[in-house]
Amino acid sequence: MIRLAVISGKGGTGKTMITAALAQLLPGKLVLADCDVDAANLELLLNPKLLRTEPFMGMKTAVIDPALCTQCGECMEHCRFGAIEHDGELYRVNPLRCEGCAVCVHVCPVATTMQPRQTGEINYSQTDRGHLVHARLVPGAGNSGLLVHAVKKMTMEQDKDCDLFLIDGPPGTGCPLISTISGVDAVLIVTEPSVSGLHDLKRVVAVCRQFRPHIFVAINRFDLEQSLTDTIQTWCREENIPVVGMIPFDPAVIEAVRNGRAVTFTNTSPAAQAIQILAAKLEQELTNLGTQR
Amino acid sequence: MKLAIASGKGGTGKSMVAANLAFTLSTTDKVTLVDCDVEEPNLHLFFPAPAMMTEVTVPVPVVDETTCQHCGKCGEFCQYGALTVLSKRVLFFPELCHSCGGCMLVCPNDAIHEEPKRIGTLSISMPQPGLKLISGTLDTGSPHAVPVIRAAKKLAAQDPVVILDTAPGTSCPVVEALDGCDACILVTESTPFGLHDLQLAVDVVARLGIPAGIVINRSDGKDAETLRFCTDHDLEVMMTIPFSCEIAAIQSRGDLLCRERPEWQKDFCALYAKCRALAGVDE
Numbered sequence: 001m002i003r004l005a006v007i008s009g010k011g012g013t014g015k016t017m018i019t020a021a022l023a024q025l026l027p028g029k030l031v032l033a034d035c036d037v038d039a040a041n042l043e044l045l046l047n048p049k050l051l052r053t054e055p056f057m058g059m060k061t062a063v064i065d066p067a068l069c070t071q072c073g074e075c076m077e078h079c080r081f082g083a084i085e086h087d088g089e090l091y092r093v094n095p096l097r098c099e100g101c102a103v104c105v106h107v108c109p110v111a112t113t114m115q116p117r118q119t120g121e122i123n124y125s126q127t128d129r130g131h132l133v134h135a136r137l138v139p140g141a142g143n144s145g146l147l148v149h150a151v152k153k154m155t156m157e158q159d160k161d162c163d164l165f166l167i168d169g170p171p172g173t174g175c176p177l178i179s180t181i182s183g184v185d186a187v188l189i190v191t192e193p194s195v196s197g198l199h200d201l202k203r204v205v206a207v208c209r210q211f212r213p214h215i216f217v218a219i220n221r222f223d224l225e226q227s228l229t230d231t232i233q234t235w236c237r238e239e240n241i242p243v244v245g246m247i248p249f250d251p252a253v254i255e256a257v258r259n260g261r262a263v264t265f266t267n268t269s270p271a272a273q274a275i276q277i278l279a280a281k282l283e284q285e286l287t288n289l290g291t292q293r
Numbered sequence: 294m295k296l297a298i299a300s301g302k303g304g305t306g307k308s309m310v311a312a313n314l315a316f317t318l319s320t321t322d323k324v325t326l327v328d329c330d331v332e333e334p335n336l337h338l339f340f341p342a343p344a345m346m347t348e349v350t351v352p353v354p355v356v357d358e359t360t361c362q363h364c365g366k367c368g369e370f371c372q373y374g375a376l377t378v379l380s381k382r383v384l385f386f387p388e389l390c391h392s393c394g395g396c397m398l399v400c401p402n403d404a405i406h407e408e409p410k411r412i413g414t415l416s417i418s419m420p421q422p423g424l425k426l427i428s429g430t431l432d433t434g435s436p437h438a439v440p441v442i443r444a445a446k447k448l449a450a451q452d453p454v455v456i457l458d459t460a461p462g463t464s465c466p467v468v469e470a471l472d473g474c475d476a477c478i479l480v481t482e483s484t485p486f487g488l489h490d491l492q493l494a495v496d497v498v499a500r501l502g503i504p505a506g507i508v509i510n511r512s513d514g515k516d517a518e519t520l521r522f523c524t525d526h527d528l529e530v531m532m533t534i535p536f537s538c539e540i541a542a543i544q545s546r547g548d549l550l551c552r553e554r555p556e557w558q559k560d561f562c563a564l565y566a567k568c569r570a571l572a573g574v575d576e
Contacts, residue, residue: 009333011303011461016486038462039301039490059372080393096468096500101393102372139496142465145436171303171461172332175436178388195547196308196335203333206433224538225545254513257484 002286003165003184005035005213009200011171013190014220017253018245018275019168020045020262022188023129025279026286028163032127033155034134035180036170037120037147045262048125048132056135056150058119058143059100062093068111075104075112096140120147122154131159145175152180164286173207181207185289186214188244188282192221193228201232205239214289218245218278244285245278247271295455296568297329297474299498301490303461305480306510306534309544310564311458312339313551317561318454319423325452329470330460331413331429331441338547340420347417349429349444350409351392351437356383361404367396388436413441415448425452438466446470463493471498476572477505478531478564483516491519495526504571508564511536531567532560 006019019042023032034042062083064075069091076084076091083097084104093104095117105112119141125132133155135147148170155165167184170176181187187208191201201217208215217236222229229246236243252269256262264272298311308330315326328336337344354367354376361383368378375389376396387410397405413431420426429445431438438460446469449455459470471477477498481491491507498505506529509516513536523530534540543553551557 008303010335011305011333013304036462038464038467039303039493041302041486041489044485044489078394078398097472099391099393100372101391101395102370103393103395103398106370106395106398137464139463139493140468140500142468144462144464172330172438172466173433174332174431174438174466176464177332178434178436192545194545195338196333197545199335199338200333203433210434224541228545251513254484257486258515260485 001160001162001165002186002290003167004186004188004286005167005169005180005184006188006190007169007177007181007204008171008190009173009204010191010197013192013197015190016041016045016168017257017263018190018218019166021264021275022279022282023166024262024264025276026164026166026283029161030130030164030166031155031159031162032130032132032166033151034132034168035148035151035176036168037135037137037144037151037176038170040134040136042168043125043132043134044260045257046127046132047260048127050123050125052124054122055118056120056122056147057116058141058146060114061095061098061100061117062102062104062112063115064091064093065111066090070110074107078103078107099142119143122151124154124158130162145179148176148179173203177207181211181213184213186216186286188216188218190218190220191232193219193225193232195228198228198232198235205241215241216244216282216285217241218247219243220247221249222246223248242285244281245274247274247278294453294569294572294574295457295474297457297459297471297477298480299459299467299471299477299494300461300480301463301494302481302487305482305487307480308335308458309510309550310478310480310508311456312336313549313557314561314565315424315456316549316551317558318565319421322454323423325425325427325449325455327445327449327455327457328428329442329445329457331431331438331445332460334428334430336426336458337416337428339549340418340424340426342418342420344416344418347415348411349413349415349441350411351440352394352407353387353390353392353410354385354396354405355408356385357404358382360402362402364401366399366401367405370395370399412437415445417448439469442466442469463497467497468501471501471503474503475574476568477503478508478568479505480508480510481519482511483509483513483519488519488522492522495528506531506567506571509533529567532564
């Protein structure tokens, strides 16, 4: 199985739109995962049929029993996350700030315990192109990196006989992104011709290089600022990163999203045609990776 | 007044709104702009200026192998799996450590002390009179964005007018940035993705008890569903910015709409007045 993650650094460059199109175009037996667990959108384009849902238990959270609390204040003094609040009468744990370290339980003589807390759910669904594992984090909850890990684990366990494991990744370079790219064979970084896009591309490449995936780049809406597209291409050449796709700005993309399907559902629009070329190149690159292994 | 700019979905134009709002306000007031999107900070690209840099560090445990008895208590206690105690040495995985200090507390032999470890930087600049820019940047490969955000906010804690640009999403980095803010602008776009993620963002600000208003960016006029959602949830659409190739190009080059097209300044002034009203700080 080849594992490919579509990521971007900068948000809103078109990861999900391209992942949905690749799911349609890349050959072989496929399984999909949406690892942008904060704001999972892939399902909006794949029309999945939900097969089952499992609760996701993140880190345990501290709870103070007010009946047993002796008001000593040790918990508040030792908590480094500012998660213990005192309203003049009672000590309370703010679950949004609690990182589950259990230091308060260690220093509290009697009243504090660690309790399991559901901070999300993982869904296992059927799409036209194979199974989709997608999750939902309780808004404001932490542990998104752990949830990403759980999503990938479920995918690998359930669909290990697939040829391709295609991941829609999160933006950024922090915990969920690192959890997404650890162990993948290749990443496709979707960027755009803007100073922000280029800046964020460089940072996410620096993170990827600390792991071992092969890196490919696609430039979305490349025709909106040709001079920056040239700059990105030059930089990628210097860094030996293949640019495998150039997708033009195309109102058909927004139309397709509004209709809840991949832009490649019809192959007439300029964006759809460009993504077909991207998919063909990527297929060739992934085949080469497969034979190298 | 502490005003956060958030969105749920990435790439809707948070930084664009934050940069133009701060630029406009700085022509008449003192403003501090804080880039809390520390994984991918971009605001400095719109305000190039010499900056003063400081490091952000977190305390991490160091085990003194001469006093350590390898009893394993620290490894057992650590909820993050950052310490593994072998028979003759202790393995430490810094990227898993949350700097809670628990290992030091439970060690019966006082064999653990803490030393600072760098995870990112803060840069402070004065790109123009009236404007202070504080950018937090997470070191590439470091997973822990929250302490960098906390450090960036702390630098602005005493400033009277603070605009905070947050990361996309709805998890801990966003919560950390929003914590303590008086009001929040949620920037969205009129697509099913934009609306889906706006709903999640509205949920987060509601849980935190922060009043929020909406900016619709890159509108192509097909905003009916977003407008209906806002009406149903009693959210004011404070500004609508139309899609235009010209605005997109200004933004792509790293220029500011309000500098290139000063007629937009009055719209951002009006947006700020609405935010003050939202926060209840209007005199």
